[in-house]
Amino acid sequence: MPWLALPLGDPRKALVQRKFKIQGIPALVAISPNGQTLSTQARQLIQAYGADAYPFTEEHLKHLEEKLEEEAKGWPEKVKSELHAEHELTRVLHHEYVCWCREPGSGWSFYCKECDFHLHPRCALSNKEGTKADAPNAMEGYICDGDVCRKV
Structure with missing residues (x-):
């Protein structure tokens, strides 16, 4: 080319x-x-x-x-996840993002706008990817106080 x-x-x-x-x-x-x-x-x-x-x-x-x-057919519009229990995650199309698992992604993600938090569909729709107990290491850079989350 x-x-x-x-x-x-x-x-x-x-x-x-x-x-x-x-x-x-x-x-x-x-x-x-x-x-x-x-x-x-x-x-x-x-x-x-x-x-x-x-x-x-x-x-x-x-x-x-x-x-x-x-x-994305058959996927829910919104999900609740133990990995981000503070808010519901909405299915959105993003050109580029970084998932909770720290892998880059593009295309569909489940997203919390308040916290700027993404999950790959495989992380959001699977219970095998982690639990809330795993989250402190992966969520480095976020502080959540009740319903209010912010990126540090």
Whole structure:
């Protein structure tokens, strides 16, 4: 795959940012062989879908989203977990997150917005992944006082 990149500090950066409406770096823009912009969000798509994001066409991305929806069929919208008993966790789609088990994730997670707390579906829907007794080590960086949790 041919990559065209601008060196750091290149004066053409401003032109490219305006042309593709780039807000921050790093950024990756997918351009078709005929020069059409396929996606200005290619970096995020690769983070979410990996190599499956290619070829970045609308139809292909719609197919990937349908596959994600199919994957979650039968899963509850909300779960209660011993790993985060303070609040109910809601099923959400996140491009990237770190689960309670400290593994990175992308796609579906069960999430507590108040605490910014994620569980992989396999951790949220399985009783084998841990118990509340395991949580102090994995939840390092969180303080929960009753119903109020905050990231330290």
